[in-house]
Amino acid sequence: MSTVTARPGPKRELLTLAIFALAILTMPIWLAPIGAGYPDILQKFAIFGIFAIGFNILFGFAGYLSFGHAAFLGAGSYAAVWAFKLFSLNAVFAIVFAIAVAGIFSLVIGYVSLRRSGIYFSILTLAFAQMSYNLAYSVLTPITNGETGLQLSGGDPRVLDRALFVTTSRLQPPDLFGIALQGWSGFYFCAVLLVIAFYVSMRIRHSAFGLTLLAIKSNQRRMGFTGFSAKPYLLTAFVISGMYAGLAGALLATTDPLAGADRMQWTASGEVVLMTILGGVGTLLGPVIGAALIKYLEQIFSSFNEALLHRTFDFLPGAADDVVTAIFAPFVGEGWQLTLGLMFMAIVIFLPGGIMEGVRRIAGASRRQRTGSSAAAREVGRRIPAE
Numbered sequence: 442m443s444t445v446t447a448r449p450g451p452k453r454e455l456l457t458l459a460i461f462a463l464a465i466l467t468m469p470i471w472l473a474p475i476g477a478g479y480p481d482i483l484q485k486f487a488i489f490g491i492f493a494i495g496f497n498i499l500f501g502f503a504g505y506l507s508f509g510h511a512a513f514l515g516a517g518s519y520a521a522v523w524a525f526k527l528f529s530l531n532a533v534f535a536i537v538f539a540i541a542v543a544g545i546f547s548l549v550i551g552y553v554s555l556r557r558s559g560i561y562f563s564i565l566t567l568a569f570a571q572m573s574y575n576l577a578y579s580v581l582t583p584i585t586n587g588e589t590g591l592q593l594s595g596g597d598p599r600v601l602d603r604a605l606f607v608t609t610s611r612l613q614p615p616d617l618f619g620i621a622l623q624g625w626s627g628f629y630f631c632a633v634l635l636v637i638a639f640y641v642s643m644r645i646r647h648s649a650f651g652l653t654l655l656a657i658k659s660n661q662r663r664m665g666f667t668g669f670s671a672k673p674y675l676l677t678a679f680v681i682s683g684m685y686a687g688l689a690g691a692l693l694a695t696t697d698p699l700a701g702a703d704r705m706q707w708t709a710s711g712e713v714v715l716m717t718i719l720g721g722v723g724t725l726l727g728p729v730i731g732a733a734l735i736k737y738l739e740q741i742f743s744s745f746n747e748a749l750l751h752r753t754f755d756f757l758p759g760a761a762d763d764v765v766t767a768i769f770a771p772f773v774g775e776g777w778q779l780t781l782g783l784m785f786m787a788i789v790i791f792l793p794g795g796i797m798e799g800v801r802r803i804a805g806a807s808r809r810q811r812t813g814s815s816a817a818a819r820e821v822g823r824r825i826p827a828e
Contacts, residue, residue, distance in 0.1 A: 495685020
């Protein structure tokens with residue numbers, strides 16, 4: 442059962458935001474030692490962090506588990522690429538257009554899906570996502586370009602660029618008022634949007650609207666007995682969550698101007714569920730941690746091989762090196778999903794609240810230890826007679 446807490450003060454919110462922003466903007470420094478200090482990888486961390494934060498608004502705050510959020514991710518990607526083709530290569534227009542399209546799309550799907558709750562709601566969202574995938578893959582090929590994917594071409598009209606006399610070429614990547622969004626500039630653009638998305642989620646969580654969502658999650662039936670209608674609040678949360686997914690999809694298309702139906706597959710929807718559960722459902726920071734963890738395993742851990750393991754354990758005697766390498770080899774490289782599965786099982790069994798629950802346990806134990814030490818010191822002080 443969820444616990445509805447009072448909103449923290451503005452100073453605490455600003456401090457939380459400042460710490461989060463500092464951690465995100467300095468990721469190239471503190472993630473470099475584990476092999477993740479590259480702009481392309483860090484872009485993935487930021488983009489899927491936004492995706493997971495938005496999903497958490499529906500699942501973590503309201504308690505409604507959607508298995509079809511990849512539909513909005515894909516819709517955002519397609520909308521962004523079409524904005525690049527029709528209007529301008531400036532990412533601002535593409536992002537605004539993608540968020541609007543994803544919002545309208547999620548409004549339609551949410552209006553139908555929210556007629557049911559529980560597992561029936563989850564199945565409905567999964568069905569809509571699969572229909573969206575099949576439509577994008579085969580039926581709507583004039584719009585989506587089918588299995589080849591939608592991409593930029595030299596014949597694109599780009600009416601705003603032409604009207605403003607902005608010279609563009611077929612191979613030119615999307616930009617932000619002339620700044621190419623590739624490499625480090627692309628990462629920092631995504632990172633700033635991640636910080637903004639986190640701040641908006643934090644304000645939603647501590648607003649009257651967010652507290653209402655938590656109350657719905659706690660006991661929707663009891664609220665219904667009082668005559669309270671939860672449907673408008675849930676639909677609003679669904680649309681906001683879909684708009685977050687649309688933003689993430691637009692950023693995927695901005696850093697790599699290609700949109701394909703694979704972003705709408707059910708596996709992409711399942712991935713964001715794993716991210717949120719691993720990090721901590723209903724927490725503000727948990728989904729970002731879960732997204733970074735899964736993308737690290739996918740992008741870095743999956744590149745490990747036996748040769749790297751041999752170099753890692755070369756300090757062991759010859760036979761021991763071979764044995765240890767043989768033990769760990771199935772869990773790296775192509776077997777990275779086995780590691781993810783075992784990690785997910787361990788989290789669900791021992792830390793049902795995700796990684797953030799582990800952080801809270803460690804922080805609580807540390808506080809108790811400090812409190813106990815202070816109490817013991819005071820007791821010793823009382824026993825020592827005054828001189």
